[in-house]
Amino acid sequence: MKSTTKPLALLLFVPLLTWGNDYVDHEKGQAFIAELAGQYGYQRDTLVALFEQVERDDVILEKISRPAEKTTPWYRYREIFMDQPRIDNGVAFYQANQSVLHEAYEKFGVSPEIIVAILGVETRYGKVMGNDSVIRALATIAFDYPAREPFFTKELRAFLEMAAQEQFDPLVPKGSYAGAMGMAQFMPSSYLHYAVDYEGDGKRDLWNNPNDAIFSIANYLAEHGWQRDQLIFDNANLLSPYAGEYQHRPFTTLGELKAQGVLLQSSVATDDTPVGMLQLDGASGPLTFVTFTNFGVITRYNTSPMYAMVVTELANAIANSIPNSVSGTISN
Secondary structure: OOOOOOOHHHOOOOOOOOOOOEOOOOHHHHHHHHHHOOOOOOOHHHHHHHHOOOEOOHHHHHHHHOOHHHHOOHHHHHHHHOOHHHHHHHHHHHHHOHHHHHHHHHHHOOOHHHHHHHHHHHHOOOOOOOOEEHHHHHHHHHHHOHHHHHHHHHHHHHHHHHHHHHOOOOOOOEEOOOOOEOOOOEOHHHHHHHOOOOOOOOOOOOOOOHHHHHHHHHHHHHHOOOOOOOOOEEEEEEOOOOOOOOEEEEEEEHHHHHHOOEEEOOOOOOOOOEEEEEEEEEOOEEEEEEEOHHHHHHHHHOOOHHHHHHHHHHHHHHHHOOOOOOOOOOOO
């Protein structure tokens, strides 16, 4: 990872139409410019010229206020991602990138199918990376959505630091409505801390280089505590109604759950194994799962437990379609 930044004199901002509602005259935009001026090679005039071309986007504000993970039941959410083309394309991506996936497994311990599934859920293996201006998305949420202001202000700062390090025009990158970027949909702070330059060519290219994306995802999961070849989740077998806590990250042990009548349906683990409990909406009623440390690690990538569940199910479907896949124990 690079430790220094370069002056931004080399950056040429793309001339755009002058929009109303830009962030130069916005109170929070002005404060941000004043705070950032002189850092990462940015001068105040450069920042003013930049934010004159960044305007509020009300569509982004609508989307951030209603994320799909909070408005869609599990059984519907699952249908979005568990389609046959996504599985087939995951198998094709695995086979085309098998050598690097196996390298990542050896180095970081992350099962290749999990890496492929994350790419499949995030961007259909790099085919759908988002069409929103990253800086516009980050600035809109940072300056006009108070509920997420601290996080997105930090991400906006990280994005401009990233642009300085990598020497690209901040107005150019496109991503999700929340500012996630590239094949792996990294937020800027994740890019700064976890993106990997696989070839050692001085570029961490998560838009066009599958090798960088694969190693970056593996590095991210490993740094957040991924356990090689360990369980992710299993269906809960309830001997009696469960009246305890539901928390998808481990908060108790398997032995304590057993004492409350909760057993694993298919997997084998020791009583001292850290576990959580998760309940999701099935088409015919609630579904209950026992979750393990690796499930919680996936929710560090995306906080939704439905995301972690669908990544794991897609990984299983891909693994089951590859005769000689290198796979740890993914789930039940």
